[in-house]
Structures are given as structure tokens and as C-alpha cells.
Amino acid sequence: MRVLGLMSGTSHDGIDSATVDWSMADGVLTGVVEHTGTRPYERELRERILAALPPNPTDMAEVCRLDTLIGQAFADAAEECGPVDLVCSHGQTLFHWVENGRVRGTLQLGQPAWIAERTGAPVVSDLRVRDVSAGGQGAPLVSYFDLLLLAGLPGASGALNLGGIANLTVRDLGIAYDTGPASALMDAAVSAATGGSFDENGRLAAAGEIHEGLLRDLLAEPYYRELPPKTTGKELFHPGYLARMASPYGLALPDLLATLTALTAETVAMEIRRHRLETVVVSGGGVRNPVLIDMLCKRAPEARILPSDELGVPADAKEAIAFSLFGWLTAHGLPATVPGCTGASGPRILGTITPGRGPLTLPPPLQDAPARLIFVGR
Incomplete structure (x- = not known):
């Protein structure tokens, strides 16, 4: 299953992408990294993202505009990567609500419908909040x-x-x-x-x-x-x-x-x-x-x-590759969190799914999660 992972982190400088072809046998999940890349944010968009970050004030009108503009930027990045079976988009974190040492909410912008419309593929998105709702920190998911x-x-x-x-x-x-x-x-x-x-x-x-x-x-x-x-x-x-x-x-x-x-x-x-x-x-x-x-x-x-x-994991693309993995796990009905790492009450299947152009068809659910991960060359 070819899954495109899209990620923009706390540097807010652009969108990392990684297409990985995943297959599993005997508990070992093998990834073939077919593409990695980075698409920088346009200067004006990056400045608007930085201006909206705390402790700067913002309003819901700007949140709506950013959700659209970031979603379109992620769609641009996805389009450059070629056809895939599934996209998993982290989006751009704008706020992580921490109060008295506990995460109470998290907000990633980048409307996934723009990616689904552009690529025709279903999109897994909004991954962190599922862990937060289970009492976790929502991070580090990459664990x-x-x-x-x-x-x-x-x-x-x-x-x-x-x-x-x-x-x-x-x-x-x-x-x-x-x-x-x-x-x-x-x-x-x-x-x-x-x-x-x-x-x-x-x-x-x-x-x-x-x-x-x-x-x-x-x-x-x-x-x-x-x-x-x-x-x-x-x-x-x-x-x-x-x-x-x-x-x-x-x-x-x-x-x-x-x-x-x-x-x-x-x-x-x-x-x-x-x-x-x-x-x-x-x-x-x-x-x-x-x-x-x-x-x-x-x-x-x-x-x-x-x-x-x-x-076998390009250092600049590890998080995008990880989100490709999370998309694969969600599509197969498998959790992608470690409670000991995030503090959640239990492992959870992450994200919401936006259908692509055709009917939403997912693989049969798997009963057993992978025990090991390896990467091989193309």
C-alpha cells in the first residue's frame, strides 16, 4: 500500500513529504521509500502562520483563512508526489493547549478536503487529538x-x-x-x-x-x-x-x-x-x-x-515517513500510539478520514500490529 505522509513541524518553514510502499509479512513491516521532498511555504503564508502563533493575538477569520491556505499548500505538495493509495497529513500545529502540566486540546490547521480534491485519494488527518481525548499529551506521536x-x-x-x-x-x-x-x-x-x-x-x-x-x-x-x-x-x-x-x-x-x-x-x-x-x-x-x-x-x-x-530513514524526512506509517496503521485498523510515551489511557487508532473521489475502500482490518520495522532500497 503506497501512502504519502505530509508533515510541517515546529520550524514552520515548509511541508515535508514522503511516499512509502508498505508491506507486512511475519510481523515485520517493510517500507520502500519511493519519494522524499520538501516544499517551502511561500513567504507571505509563513509570515501569517508565525503571526498567528501564541502569544500573538489572532481571530477566527484568520484561523479560517489559514486553515484553507495551509490546506491548499499541502495539496500543492501532495500533487508533486504522484499517485498514491492514501495520504496522511499532519497539517500545521497552531496551538497546543497545556494547562497545569496537562494537554487539554490541540489544533492543527490545513483542511484535508483540499488534498483529497486535488489528489483523488482519501486523506487521514487530525491525528493528535485522538490521543489527547484519551488523556494523552498528543505527542510525541513519532515514538x-x-x-x-x-x-x-x-x-x-x-x-x-x-x-x-x-x-x-x-x-x-x-x-x-x-x-x-x-x-x-x-x-x-x-x-x-x-x-x-x-x-x-x-x-x-x-x-x-x-x-x-x-x-x-x-x-x-x-x-x-x-x-x-x-x-x-x-x-x-x-x-x-x-x-x-x-x-x-x-x-x-x-x-x-x-x-x-x-x-x-x-x-x-x-x-x-x-x-x-x-x-x-x-x-x-x-x-x-x-x-x-x-x-x-x-x-x-x-x-x-x-x-x-x-x-534507511532520511534524517530530513523521518517525521513525514512516520506519518505515512500512521496512515497505513489507521487504514488497517491498528493503533499508532504508545500510552507509556504519550500518557494516554490506552492505545488508539488515530485520525479522521476524508474520502477521495471514489467510494471509500479500506483494506481488511489486521489483528496483529507489526513487531519490527525495516527499510529496503527501491
């Missing part, structure tokens, strides 16, 4: 994918995704959680100072020096001391948060970025050290930041840092 991928690795292993927010899955404990910001604060610093999107290859951070005083203040954030399951996002780590913490120091941009990179490296490394992980499979845009990876390796020297590419 299900991680645990299957890590199943064959020796020793204590984990999976780390470095997007806007960093999340870690610990295989032997069956837990997953957000460790804190990955690129979210770095990107906010670059945007405020230059109008750009990110520090390409960490060049600016490489030219700066870590300010230990600011780093100490940043590490005092209470979120880092909370116990999993837990989740965070730009509801906490937003540009206003950065301005409040960093403005008293008046650092030049390279020094600020070096310090923020150290923050990400240290908050992740603390968790790697705490769980005594021997191998950490890393994905997300942060893999391509050599300054961040170097800092992480130095702060977690006992762990082998392994790009997910080496397991």
Missing part, C-alpha cells in the same frame, strides 16, 4: 515509529528528533517526551536580527562564544525538571520568551546563537546521560548543524550518535 525502528538495535538505544522542538524516545523504558527547544529559539534569534529563517550549517554559532551566565539562566527553566510524559512547543519557547531571557545580556548574534545551541545540546545530553543510552539515532534538520552535533557529542561522550540515514 511509535521510533520503537519499531529501534527494535533490532543492540544495547540501550534511543531516538532523537531535532526539529523546532527536540524529542527523545527511550526504547527500553518505552517512554518518549520533548526535551525542550531544538532550533526554535535559534531560529527566533536569527529572524529577529536578520529577517532570515535559520543559521545555515551553524555558521554564525561557530563564530560565537557561549555566554555561561545566559546559559545558566536558560537552564533554570522549570520545564526541564518536569518528569515525562511531557510535551512543549512554541507556546512556551517563543520569540517573546527569548527576548525576555536574552535582552539583559545584549549579546551579539553569534554569541547568542552559540549559547542557544549549547542550551539545546545540554538539555538533550542531560537526558541521554540520565538514561545511559549507548546509541542515539538522530533525525530532523538539526542533524545538518555540525556545531550542534559536535556540542551534543562532547556533552554525551558515552553515546554513539547515529544519523537515521544509516538505518
Whole structure:
């Protein structure tokens, strides 16, 4: 079954896509990655998304417009990927409602009807809220994918995704959680100072020096001391948060970025050290930041840092591939959540389905979930 996964994460920079042909035999689910790609948001749309994020005010008229415009952008991305049997679209998270340490709601925009109309394929969407309604955090959903991928690795292993927010899955404990910001604060610093999107290859951070005083203040954030399951996002780590913490120091941009990179490296490394992980499979845009990876390796020297590419999963497309998997699971009537990772009361089948052009036809439900996940070349 060929399933297209579509994902835009907390960097809000564009739409990642991955088409995977899935087949299962003897409990092993095999994926053939046929396509991966990224379609950047048009500048005006990205600016409107950023302007609508908390703590900025917005209104329902803009929410409606964004739901349509993001849905159309996802349809554009899907159309570039060719025919598939099913699409699974994460959409774009605009708000994750966390109150007193509990997630009470979540909102992803990107109306799936636009994707179904454009491609003719049925679309699975709105996946996170099912976990939230069962008492979960709605994140990290990718933990299900991680645990299957890590199943064959020796020793204590984990999976780390470095997007806007960093999340870690610990295989032997069956837990997953957000460790804190990955690129979210770095990107906010670059945007405020230059109008750009990110520090390409960490060049600016490489030219700066870590300010230990600011780093100490940043590490005092209470979120880092909370116990999993837990989740965070730009509801906490937003540009206003950065301005409040960093403005008293008046650092030049390279020094600020070096310090923020150290923050990400240290908050992740603390968790790697705490769980005594021997191998950490890393994905997300942060893999391509050599300054961040170097800092992480130095702060977690006992762990082998392994790009997910080496397991057949392109690091830049892992989350899109994971959502392709979630679509396959939903189509076959299988849950795609791990209660120990999200805090839900039990595993749940995720998402709602928007029919394509023809009658909605799904495969026969499967009784047994896959026990292992492997990827092979085309």
C-alpha cells in the first residue's frame, strides 16, 4: 500500500513529504521509500502562520483563512508526489493547549478536503487529538515509529528528533517526551536580527562564544525538571520568551546563537546521560548543524550518535515517513500510539478520514500490529 505522509513541524518553514510502499509479512513491516521532498511555504503564508502563533493575538477569520491556505499548500505538495493509495497529513500545529502540566486540546490547521480534491485519494488527518481525548499529551506521536525502528538495535538505544522542538524516545523504558527547544529559539534569534529563517550549517554559532551566565539562566527553566510524559512547543519557547531571557545580556548574534545551541545540546545530553543510552539515532534538520552535533557529542561522550540515514530513514524526512506509517496503521485498523510515551489511557487508532473521489475502500482490518520495522532500497 503506497501512502504519502505530509508533515510541517515546529520550524514552520515548509511541508515535508514522503511516499512509502508498505508491506507486512511475519510481523515485520517493510517500507520502500519511493519519494522524499520538501516544499517551502511561500513567504507571505509563513509570515501569517508565525503571526498567528501564541502569544500573538489572532481571530477566527484568520484561523479560517489559514486553515484553507495551509490546506491548499499541502495539496500543492501532495500533487508533486504522484499517485498514491492514501495520504496522511499532519497539517500545521497552531496551538497546543497545556494547562497545569496537562494537554487539554490541540489544533492543527490545513483542511484535508483540499488534498483529497486535488489528489483523488482519501486523506487521514487530525491525528493528535485522538490521543489527547484519551488523556494523552498528543505527542510525541513519532515514538511509535521510533520503537519499531529501534527494535533490532543492540544495547540501550534511543531516538532523537531535532526539529523546532527536540524529542527523545527511550526504547527500553518505552517512554518518549520533548526535551525542550531544538532550533526554535535559534531560529527566533536569527529572524529577529536578520529577517532570515535559520543559521545555515551553524555558521554564525561557530563564530560565537557561549555566554555561561545566559546559559545558566536558560537552564533554570522549570520545564526541564518536569518528569515525562511531557510535551512543549512554541507556546512556551517563543520569540517573546527569548527576548525576555536574552535582552539583559545584549549579546551579539553569534554569541547568542552559540549559547542557544549549547542550551539545546545540554538539555538533550542531560537526558541521554540520565538514561545511559549507548546509541542515539538522530533525525530532523538539526542533524545538518555540525556545531550542534559536535556540542551534543562532547556533552554525551558515552553515546554513539547515529544519523537515521544509516538505518534507511532520511534524517530530513523521518517525521513525514512516520506519518505515512500512521496512515497505513489507521487504514488497517491498528493503533499508532504508545500510552507509556504519550500518557494516554490506552492505545488508539488515530485520525479522521476524508474520502477521495471514489467510494471509500479500506483494506481488511489486521489483528496483529507489526513487531519490527525495516527499510529496503527501491
